[in-house]
Amino acid sequence: MQKNNLVINQNITIEDKKLDVNLRPQKLDEFIGQEKIKDSIKIFSQAARKRNHALEHVLVYGPPGLGKTTLAHIIADQMDASIKVTSGPAIERPGDLASILTNLSDGDVLFIDEIHRLNKIVEEILYPAMEDYVLDLIVGKGPSAKTMRLDLPNFTLVGATTRIGSISSPMRDRFGLVCKLDYYNNQNMQQIINRSAKILNISLDKESLIEISKRSRSTPRIANRLIKRIRDFAQVKNQGKINKKIVNQTLEMLEIDSIGLDKSDILILDTISRKFNGGPVGVQTIAAATGEEPNSICDVYEPYLMQIGFLKRTSRGRVITDLGGKHIGQIPSKQKLL
Numbered sequence: 001m002q003k004n005n006l007v008i009n010q011n012i013t014i015e016d017k018k019l020d021v022n023l024r025p026q027k028l029d030e031f032i033g034q035e036k037i038k039d040s041i042k043i044f045s046q047a048a049r050k051r052n053h054a055l056e057h058v059l060v061y062g063p064p065g066l067g068k069t070t071l072a073h074i075i076a077d078q079m080d081a082s083i084k085v086t087s088g089p090a091i092e093r094p095g096d097l098a099s100i101l102t103n104l105s106d107g108d109v110l111f112i113d114e115i116h117r118l119n120k121i122v123e124e125i126l127y128p129a130m131e132d133y134v135l136d137l138i139v140g141k142g143p144s145a146k147t148m149r150l151d152l153p154n155f156t157l158v159g160a161t162t163r164i165g166s167i168s169s170p171m172r173d174r175f176g177l178v179c180k181l182d183y184y185n186n187q188n189m190q191q192i193i194n195r196s197a198k199i200l201n202i203s204l205d206k207e208s209l210i211e212i213s214k215r216s217r218s219t220p221r222i223a224n225r226l227i228k229r230i231r232d233f234a235q236v237k238n239q240g241k242i243n244k245k246i247v248n249q250t251l252e253m254l255e256i257d258s259i260g261l262d263k264s265d266i267l268i269l270d271t272i273s274r275k276f277n278g279g280p281v282g283v284q285t286i287a288a289a290t291g292e293e294p295n296s297i298c299d300v301y302e303p304y305l306m307q308i309g310f311l312k313r314t315s316r317g318r319v320i321t322d323l324g325g326k327h328i329g330q331i332p333s334k335q336k337l338l
Helices: 014-023 035-050 070-079 094-102 120-129 186-199 205-215 220-237 245-252 261-274 284-291 294-307 321-326
Strands: 057-059 083-086 107-112 134-139 146-151 156-161 178-181 311-314 317-320
Touching: 014 186, 035 070, 035 178, 057 070, 070 083, 070 107, 070 156, 094 120, 094 317, 120 134, 178 321, 186 205, 186 220, 205 220, 205 245, 261 284, 261 294, 261 311, 261 317, 261 321, 284 294, 284 317, 294 311
Parallel strands: 057 156, 057 178, 083 107, 107 156
Antiparallel strands: 134 146, 311 317
């Protein structure tokens, strides 16, 4: 199956990184939405600064594209600290972690993206580093091996994950602040889109703003991608002028429907409804039938389909709801939910 245009795919691309440079909020006051999380960060960072101590370790989780990386940089700004960025898969050996930790300074923020993918051996070495700010290393092998303990500076670990359930309990327990990012409401999305459009020097009327918001899956990363695609389309087709008609034509070309679902979302819903009588059906079976990766279904498509009530998880597998069936023009037969 041919992959889609990456507008809905929520993995970070090179294009996203370029957009982030201009569009990512740098200050807490610039971050739109997630008010409770912002209040917590503001209060706890102020308290830490008054004590002249590093902020407690922070775990941020939620679906892709909602601002986990942005929050990590904002936390560093709140603490007036430097930030070092890495990811779980990049730290392959204990020596890699040791190199990172020993190069930190007092108060630094260490951001580990996809922290649920840390090697288990590396994770265990991280425990005393988080709790006691020490690094225990084994030097040598066999009978002559020795244990060496290094003192570390007081640092703040900010971990980000889309799979909170994949993080072990000992790891979760060592985070002093756990923040769940939720999908953004329509008002917040319009504010985010309007802010991004101004930064990119794009003029949007109210109708265009509302339409883009409706089709952005309540996700800022996707909204920013759509704005760029619409700008390009308008530049070629309408001398750079954006209106609701241009927005609709762009999104029709990208095969994004009226509520932000793309052809992969529709295919998943259609497969469950037609081939498996509405479900329940396992994610591996759905993946085989659609040509999508199981991880993509679980991490990219499924969260939003569940959020809008089109899909359910049961003990026996995924089930399309009546609401989801109506959206694709099919009414699934009644299933026995277990």
